[in-house]
Amino acid sequence: MSPVSPKSLSPADRAPIRVAMLGCGTVGSEVARLLTEQAGELAARAGAPVELVGIAVRRPDKHPELPAELLTDDAAALVARDDVDVVVELVGGIDPVRSWLLTALNAGKSVVTANKALLAEYSAELFEASDASGADLYFEAAVAGAIPLLRPLRESLAGDRITRVMGIVNGTTNYILSAMDATGAGYAETLDEASRLGYAEADPTADVDGYDAASKAAILASLAFHSRVTAKDVHREGIADVTASDLAAARTLGRTVKLLAICERVTADDGTESVSARVHPVMIPRSHQLAGVGGAFNAVYVEADAAGELMFYGQGAGGAPTASAVLGDLVAVARNQVLGGRGPRESAHAALPVRPMGQTPTRYHVSLDVADRAGVLAQVAQAFAAHGVSIAAVRQRDANDTASLVVVTHLAPDAALQSTVDEIAKLDVVHDVVSVMRVEGEDA
Ligand SMILES: NC(=O)c1ccc[n+]([C@@H]2O[C@H](COP(=O)([O-])OP(=O)(O)OC[C@H]3O[C@@H](n4cnc5c(N)ncnc54)[C@H](O)[C@@H]3O)[C@@H](O)[C@H]2O)c1
Numbered sequence: 001m002s003p004v005s006p007k008s009l010s011p012a013d014r015a016p017i018r019v020a021m022l023g024c025g026t027v028g029s030e031v032a033r034l035l036t037e038q039a040g041e042l043a044a045r046a047g048a049p050v051e052l053v054g055i056a057v058r059r060p061d062k063h064p065e066l067p068a069e070l071l072t073d074d075a076a077a078l079v080a081r082d083d084v085d086v087v088v089e090l091v092g093g094i095d096p097v098r099s100w101l102l103t104a105l106n107a108g109k110s111v112v113t114a115n116k117a118l119l120a121e122y123s124a125e126l127f128e129a130s131d132a133s134g135a136d137l138y139f140e141a142a143v144a145g146a147i148p149l150l151r152p153l154r155e156s157l158a159g160d161r162i163t164r165v166m167g168i169v170n171g172t173t174n175y176i177l178s179a180m181d182a183t184g185a186g187y188a189e190t191l192d193e194a195s196r197l198g199y200a201e202a203d204p205t206a207d208v209d210g211y212d213a214a215s216k217a218a219i220l221a222s223l224a225f226h227s228r229v230t231a232k233d234v235h236r237e238g239i240a241d242v243t244a245s246d247l248a249a250a251r252t253l254g255r256t257v258k259l260l261a262i263c264e265r266v267t268a269d270d271g272t273e274s275v276s277a278r279v280h281p282v283m284i285p286r287s288h289q290l291a292g293v294g295g296a297f298n299a300v301y302v303e304a305d306a307a308g309e310l311m312f313y314g315q316g317a318g319g320a321p322t323a324s325a326v327l328g329d330l331v332a333v334a335r336n337q338v339l340g341g342r343g344p345r346e347s348a349h350a351a352l353p354v355r356p357m358g359q360t361p362t363r364y365h366v367s368l369d370v371a372d373r374a375g376v377l378a379q380v381a382q383a384f385a386a387h388g389v390s391i392a393a394v395r396q397r398d399a400n401d402t403a404s405l406v407v408v409t410h411l412a413p414d415a416a417l418q419s420t421v422d423e424i425a426k427l428d429v430v431h432d433v434v435s436v437m438r439v440e441g442e443d444a
């Protein structure tokens, strides 16, 4: 018999790519299912069989549905095994996952992870380990679940200059804000309902306080602007302070409220460049593409010099959608191993500094209940002028001896806007500050 060259082997006859999976919960269980159900197709696409050789979970006895011989509660030992080529991490959190993934990468084992919290803090360290050993690091599932977003940023748009990434990257908060908008109910009441229906987790802190979105913003800004941006660099405000009055004020202006992650490349007057990354509630016109994104969906809008505007939309969470992104990464890793290639490495050459929130240009909407008498509007306008903030629009409605005043500003440094609002709140003629919120997008 003549010897068979490796190139002539069919995928099914090639040595398998051996995968250790850490975590088998919401996402992991779907990854395990798809790896089994689609084994033939995955082998054909990857160029070799993709074989699950071990699964680490906290409680193996709680998984009668999985082959007992694959299960272990010792993730560190599984990662270290000689018969593991790739580690798929679906546990979440920073420790002890960080050390498992460093061990894997240092040993030349490629990593696929959905762990935004870890990447937003330690991606530089993980990339260094992957560079040193030649292992791949893929993490499409970490931001916006099923939506192909990180691969477009890392690869498809690698030849362009991205100026802005803005979007809805947290499904839980989008569900709550959409429901508040639809029903007129308050935040606490709507959160209770979202928890009851299973849209909010038992501990919703990471979502409602914006930590989840801030981690994703850090990852997006790092990739889009070829710089290192960590979660600590991201200005973060959650939705706990968004009131029914804010939604009502937005409605009056033909707007709605969304929790947005906004990453921008900012050029100062002297030409120096920096990066701004922030997560906070924003009023956007109902005609804006992001306003129509309801429920638990995600959508991200990218602006690049040559490409223009791009929009990415789909399911940002859930077991099967997130598993889709994990499987895509796993096929990419397997292809690289079969063909001898490498995935994209860290690209942080621009090394742009992060601009503090106070210096970031934003626009505010301010709704006030004021005394309805001569000179009140002048006093309010004077407060804006004193801080160098230019007013774009003013609307007044009278009710008995009180007037409702709505002011929308032009762009100004966020700190100047904040100081203006603080000063206005102290004016005797201002009875109540009904709503203060940043705005994005032009009115139709
Ligand atoms: N659920 C989603 O919709 C979603 C979407 C995108 C990204 N993610 C990310 O995917 C990851 C997993 O999320 P999930 O929702 O599947 O979580 P989960 O809580 O449902 O599952 C976690 C799994 O990790 C295992 N685990 C925990 N500690 C362990 C330990 N010390 N040793 C071994 N196993 C351990 C648990 O047994 C469980 O199987 C997280 O990083 C999360 O942020 C989740």
Ligand SMILES: N[C@@H](CCO)C(=O)O
Binding pocket: 142, 144, 145, 169, 170, 171, 172, 173, 207, 212, 316, 317, 318
């Ligand atoms: N908790 C996240 C899951 C996806 O990362 C969300 O609500 O969008």
Ligand code: NA
Binding pocket: 140, 141, 142, 143, 144, 145, 146, 147, 148, 149, 150, 325
């Ligand atoms: Na994604």
